[in-house]
Amino acid sequence: FTAPEYSYVLSRKGYKLKKFFMLFIVFTMYFNGGMIPTFLLVRSLGLLNSRLAIMIVGSVGTWNMIIMRTAFQSIPRSLEESAIIDGANDFAILTKIILPTSKATLAVITLFYAVGQWNSWFNPMIYLQSRDKYPLQLLLREILIMGSKVEGGAEVQSGIGINYLGETIKYTTIIVSTLPILFVYPFAQKYFVKGIMMGSLKE
Incomplete structure (x- = not known):
């Protein structure tokens, strides 16, 4: 929700601070604040053990902003x-011209962001302390760890049934974590095709 607004500002030709902010954004891609300063900041804001912390920490993706900025710049200036x-003011231009014209780009960025958040378990492990707030991936990680312990015990005890149980848990976890994303891809496929067709027409 934040990337389109930032990308729109950075795509404006008349914005004087565009180069400064672009340099600042690219700099954060190579040198970030680090895990400990981010944790201390979240704790000082009172967001520890809150799902809001996960949303804020991952709310802005610099790479996604650069992609959207490039897409916005490719829209004809005549529109x-x-x-x-x-x-029309800037808000009307963004909501009625830029965003509707960039549906393919928005769909791809949304899908990338959704997959990244769906597979994320490290940030929840750091910022969430209550088990009832754990996302699915963090719970699946615990199940995999338990399955690995079961396999380790099976090697010691030479229990074929226990080893089979550990493998079953592992592959069931993979299926559970993959299926929701696989269901989303068919709905986003038309936007992938549309983006490819638009790129070929521009060429």
Whole structure:
């Protein structure tokens, strides 16, 4: 929800601080604040053991912003100029011209972000302390660890049934974590195709 707004500002030709903020954004891709300072910041804000901490920490993706900025810059300037003549402000241009024209890009970025958040378990492990707030991936990680312990015990005891149980838990966990994302891909496929067709037409 935050990347389109930032990307729109950075895609404006008349914005004087565009180069400064782009350099600042690219700098954070190579040198981030680190895990401990981020944890201390979340704790000082009173967001520890809150799902809001997970949302805020992963709310802005610099790579996604750069992709969306490039997509916004490829939109013909004449569309925006026509809207400005009709009296549209920046918010109207963003919501009525830029975003509807960039549906394919938004769908791909949303899918990438959703997959990244779905597979994320490290941040919840750091910021969440109550087990009832754990996301599915963190619970599945615990199940995998338990399955590995079962396999280790099976090697010592030479128990074929116990070893089989550990393998079953492992592969069941993989299926459970993969199926929801596989169900989402068919709905986003048309946006992938649309993006490819638009790219070929521009060429």
